[in-house]
Amino acid sequence: MSLLVILRIVGLLLMVFSLTMVPPMVIARIFHDGNWHAFGAGMAISIVTGALLYWPNRRAKRELRTRDGFIITVLFWSVLGLFGTIPFMVSDAPSMSFTDAAFESFSGLTTTGATVLSGIDHLPASIRFYRQQLQWLGGMGIVVLAVAILPTLGIGGMQLYRTEIPGPLKDSKLTPRITETAKALWYIYVILTVVCALAYWGAGMNWFDAIGHSFATVAVGGFSTYDASIAHFNSATIEMICVFFMVVSSVSFGLHFAVWRERRLLQYIRDPEFRFFVTFLGLLIAITIITLFATGTYHDATGIRHGLFEAVSVATTSGFSVADFTLWPGVLPTMLFMAAFVGACSGSAGGGMKVIRILLILKQGIREIHRLIHPNAVFAVKVGKMRISEGVAEAVWGFFSVYMMLFVVMLLALLATGLDQVTAWSAIGSALNNLGPGLGDVSTDYGDIPSAAKWILVLAMMLGRLEIFTILVLFTPAFWRR
Amino acid sequence: MSLLVILRIVGLLLMVFSLTMVPPMVIARIFHDGNWHAFGAGMAISIVTGALLYWPNRRAKRELRTRDGFIITVLFWSVLGLFGTIPFMVSDAPSMSFTDAAFESFSGLTTTGATVLSGIDHLPASIRFYRQQLQWLGGMGIVVLAVAILPTLGIGGMQLYRTEIPGPLKDSKLTPRITETAKALWYIYVILTVVCALAYWGAGMNWFDAIGHSFATVAVGGFSTYDASIAHFNSATIEMICVFFMVVSSVSFGLHFAVWRERRLLQYIRDPEFRFFVTFLGLLIAITIITLFATGTYHDATGIRHGLFEAVSVATTSGFSVADFTLWPGVLPTMLFMAAFVGACSGSAGGGMKVIRILLILKQGIREIHRLIHPNAVFAVKVGKMRISEGVAEAVWGFFSVYMMLFVVMLLALLATGLDQVTAWSAIGSALNNLGPGLGDVSTDYGDIPSAAKWILVLAMMLGRLEIFTILVLFTPAFWRR
Ligand SMILES: [K+]
């Protein structure tokens, strides 16, 4: 039975996850922060639950089908998110409710990077490390999800990329393809992390901060071991390293893989999504910096440093900060926020609707205008050399429309919990786009909003991360019909 | 040449428009308000300009093609909007700048109903009447535009209705079909206006107010001869009459026509858009009233009266008011505002994206989910008995996406003029959806915002009214290529 196979996989997953409690335990030992037990508890509960799910079903093996892919994907993030709360709840400092622990855990794993915590600098080292590691693990999962799983499931037009990664591809067989692809992607992911950590370390971070921040950078996560985020280091070099790796990590790992396999950097320039992403980002940076100087917000090179950093951080949905862009004048806060709706490239750990979808919608919008002028002509939408099928086009439109409608519905739900308009729209936008920071009452942290609001945001993070349809599909009767 | 034919038509249009200055002149005489000259000037300038455009080209006759339809439609509203400013500028009271006069004139003709004026109660009677008449004339144009022209042009999926109204239909010939349809629609429009005016009069309005408010009601416009709008009358009967006619006027005039032709009220129930509209409206009214009582905003029947009225007024994009819904607690102001994005039924003078499009997007969204479950199956989207073609589906997705993107772009433009976030998003939403009232600084009137903001809003009103693509198409090089 399919259910037993799924239980076996979730059990296995939990047992593997329990191993991720080891590094924080080691950190707790090194720093003598007295928090060893929180991760011991997390490990024990995860491994026992995992074993209880795995052992009885260990012989339940069956080729997984597309439909199981939806369930496993959603369970993967839900179960890890839930078990990820244990160290937060067991730990003495910080003392967190289940709601807060869940918010922090899901925010980490979905690489959103919104936090309910303040005073992070003074938390036990192991907890500070654990948060960064949650993002790194989440990012690892998302890259595989985005490159290998979503295209196979056909979510929101991503079937476009179905044939990009080589490997045996049979529509109904998930496992072999995913295993092979995952290995290559993780290889790139780990190398990027190591190089980023070394760069941070070389620029003056200690090894703890360097590893922690490289985890959150490559995962496009945005968690920091300091309340002040990257601003803590007050170093132009560190900021430039961060900007570089935020951009690199927001590019499709499928594209990185292709470049690496063929040893040709030219592949980047040939990719329409990459070109659009870089152009869009460049434009955004230019507008930000010019506005900052034109409004007299900055008068020296700090304006360029901060403008560049914040524009890249928000537009890639990283969410690190060196300055409070939410206090910038006029159009800037909203403009950067809207850029997060565009987000990173597909196939990265970044959030938002993904650059390729916005590119397709623009192209399709122009096509619709041409159709009005020549009602009987046939226009093909092309991206690079690829012709976009009607199926992909409709899936992309559908994704966009449902994304917007969900945004409105969850915005109304948040307002019903009593948040003001600016706080509510920015919080839900930030969660849905897996960005992190918000405006208004949540511009520093999410600690003071009602519990109901926190749970709505957790749901939004999950919906955004799993590209909405992966979750919505589970709520249709047709899905459960045999 | 096509250009000469277009000049001839615009000239003719202006000469006809000059006649509409007669009723305000009569009102000026009756009330001795000393404002006769403002409309005399408007008439003279319109008729002379019209004649100068018409006379040299009077022999330029040619069958108009689809492409000309776009130009004439946009010119129609732009030219009338511009010449409609004359009485506002010539009149001594109010004393208005060109920007303010244009805002008021375009707001009237597009049936948006946003105003820069305050102290309307004390303005000359002729000006008060003229504003109401602008809405009525605009509504008349829009009904024909929505039922006969947009479907022929194929704007945003409205080709769906291309064959609903009988008459000779050849894709490239506009005139015969439009003339025939227009007559029938105006007949219904005039009857509705007369019945509405009589009802208002019977309920206690004087004839001046009754006619003025019936003009703005049937046009889904929302202008009033009082600052306090319908609240001025403090009459439950008048409010219920207004609610009834707001709903009736927000239903497709194509559907009214079908019911009238076949003498069968059952046609209403059979129409999927009508059913969805009524259900949606009912739900919205229920949520509004329940929330008003649950939050203790009202404790007696006033809660039901005000809840019902404001929900209907905002959701149909009428914009009349009996209470300041923008001060209502929590989710209500934003929820009602979001309902205005859905708007009225297609083929009415109401604004928003139109009920049928939202219905189609929901159906198409569900189809996309089913496609994920059964990737190889073919699903047809149906509305009633009509099967939605891929072309219509894509046009609707396209309309929604471009609408949202334009909303964001114009929101950013408004923020750049210095408005705060709540004012900006509600103002642009209100203008684009042809609703009228806003939140924040524009919750009473639009007088105090910067001129640049007013012009952005005028553009938004035009874009919303002409369903975006009619205008966008003019900005593509392909349109002007032979
Ligand atoms: K993030």
Ligand SMILES: [K+]
């Ligand atoms: K209106």
